[in-house]
């Protein structure tokens with residue numbers, strides 16, 4: 332059983348111990364689950380076909396709805412604003428952090 336030093340009292344304790352048996356110092360913090368980051372390329376690809384789908388894929392529901400409405404209305408009003416906002420939507424879906 333490998334030993335490690337307690338950072339609080341410098342006694343040798345098992346590295347599998349949750350807390351130091353000498354001073355009670357907590358050696359292991361609570362387990363933190365980190366969600367895996369979703370693919371930026373897939374999010375961008377989804378937004379290419381359906382504006383906002385990439386944001387939805389990354390868990391940003393409100394952003395997904397807003398992007399869908401913005402890009403959709405941009406295409407309906409004039410082609411260029413739709414194209415610009417669609418490009419921005421794809422870019423931002425790709426770089427957005429997973430929620």
Ligand SMILES: [Zn+2]
Nearest residue numbers: 337340351354
């Ligand atoms: Zn200790």
